[in-house]
Amino acid sequence: MAYRVIHYINQFFGGVGGEEMADHKPEVRVGQAGPAMALHAALKGEAEVVATIVCGDNYCVANQKEVAALVATTVKKYKADALVAGPAFNAGRYGMACGTVCAAIGEACGIPTVTAMFPENPGVELYKAGTYIIPAADSARGMGQAIPAMAALLLKLLRKEALQSPEAEGYIERGVRVNMFYEKPGAERAVDMLLLKLAGKPFTTEYKMPVFDRVTPRPGITNMAGATIALVTSGGIVPKGNPDHIAASSARSYGEYDIAGVNDLTDTTYQTAHGGYDQTFANQDADRVLPVDVLRDLEREKKIGKLHHLFYSTVGNGTAVASAKKWGEEIGQKLKEANVQAVILTST
Amino acid sequence: MPVVHMASIVPISQSVGANRIIPTVAIPYPLGNPTLSPAEEKKLRRGLVEKALKALGADVTEQTVF
Known part of the structure; x- marks a missing residue:
């Protein structure tokens, strides 16, 4: 039996309208609408998109809890095994909407969630820990690349296959550390890495340092x-x-x-x-x-x-x-x- | 509001992004020195804090070690 997937999209991709319809309340459509059709096809029968939720970006961002609750109810009603949202590309509010819905449903329903957005979409930083985000182009021109990548990762998650590193799987690093076994002990790997570094060759660290943000210095105190x-x-x-x-x-x-x-x-x-x-x-x-x-x-x-x-x-x-x-x-x-x-x- | 980081290990302070940095004495006593007399030690601490206040009063455009 095929896995059942719900797809969340915004008013624009749902064909409701553009910015003027950004307050559109969430509606559930049976089957596939907009990008859900392409996703459905990319899942090649192993999973099917059983319903599409269309919601205005402003409405979602302003009513995050309400929208997440409605998506959760829909997930239960349709006995869905997974949730997909977007791709949001570089649309900030759409990215926020996809991220918040995915993170909330992953937590509330315990099912895999996948979305896609441009790496600099503010939704990435906020929600990368709470969902799987496929890096997408900055505009809908990237739909053709994003959808198959989302489908491939989603199927792996549904099959409960062990995931490799974010680079290998093609999703944005979530900041999760996992234990794994290597053939060579750590000391040998460290020496190998050092030799590569000394030779000026590329090497991959096993323990990435956190990236710290920078703050513009504030003016000095005058009094x-x-x-x-x-x-x-x-x-x-x-x-x-x-x-x-x-x-x-x-x-x-x-x-x-x-x-x-x-x-x-x-x-x-x-x-x-x-x-x-x-x-x-x-x-x-x-x-x-x-x-x-x-x-x-x-x-x-x-x-x-x-x-x-x-x-x-x-x-x-x-x-x-x-x-x-x-x-x-x-x-x-x-x-x-x-x-x-x-x-x-x-x-x- | 400006923040001054009084830190024993300056490279850490720099890597985490502090903009105003005062190098201090040692990890277990950044603002003291138990080998000094209490009066001398307080004088040392006062010197460092006064340096920190100067740093808070200074305009900086990039990470600065005072």
């Missing part, structure tokens, strides 16, 4: 004597006893601590929760990592406006970059709302 300065640290300084149980490595949280009235961090009041360096010195005097004492002096001397009454702390020891990024954004938002003008971030 330091009036500025509120906040302290943030990845050195794990916490009140004695580590009340929030911040982990010594691979931290899963950060802490927010009130230092109103605290002029000095002492061995009876503060400690480090960090498990990646010798804690002796930070436990003796946590000012060695988080310079509260000096900033209080500078505050008294009116060299700075004031030290913000909250500091933020986590342990930067094997902590996931994605977590750190998320916490950084949260902390930044809180500091902004508290009218903090500048931040001193200390790392061990």
Whole structure:
């Protein structure tokens, strides 16, 4: 029996209309409409597109939960085994729509989801971890290449075949690390890689470093004597006893601590929760990592406006970059709302 | 808002994208030195923090180690 697939497309590809119809409410059509016809054909009878959902891009992006719920209901109603969305090419809202629907359905229904978009579509960065995204051209001219690639990956997922690397399978890297076996031990592979590198030949790393984003430097503070300065640290300084149980490595949280009235961090009041360096010195005097004492002096001397009454702390020891990024954004938002003008971030 | 990264390992600070970087003393005590007397140690820390405030007051156009 053929696998059953639902295909999500937007108002344009569903033939409803262009930008003027972007508020079109989601509708379910039995069988295939628009690109679903090409997908259906590319699945060559091993799977069939049983229904097509057509939804306006604005409507989907503005009502993500509602649209995801409707798609989930449709998946159940049609007993679908998989969901496909797009290709969205370089249409930003369509990319968001495909990504959000795929990620939500994958999570809610536990079925494979596949979409396709231009690698620079903002939907890629947001949803690549939650679905499989085939890189597509920036316009519908790339339909002919995208559809067979989507069909091939979808069938592999439906057959529950083990996937090779993203490069080999032709989807955008999801940031998922998997264990695998090699014939040669790691030391030999590392030496092989080094020899290739020394010879200036191409080699493929087995452990890609995360790509860090860059931020445009903010202008300097012009009135330091009036500025509120906040302290943030990845050195794990916490009140004695580590009340929030911040982990010594691979931290899963950060802490927010009130230092109103605290002029000095002492061995009876503060400690480090960090498990990646010798804690002796930070436990003796946590000012060695988080310079509260000096900033209080500078505050008294009116060299700075004031030290913000909250500091933020986590342990930067094997902590996931994605977590750190998320916490950084949260902390930044809180500091902004508290009218903090500048931040001193200390790392061990 | 400007952020200054006071970090013991400058290459890490650079690779994660800090724009204002102050190199510090050592991993277990970036802003201290347990071999110094408490008064000398605080003076050292103050020097580093003052350098950090200068960095926060400076306009930079690219990653800068102060």
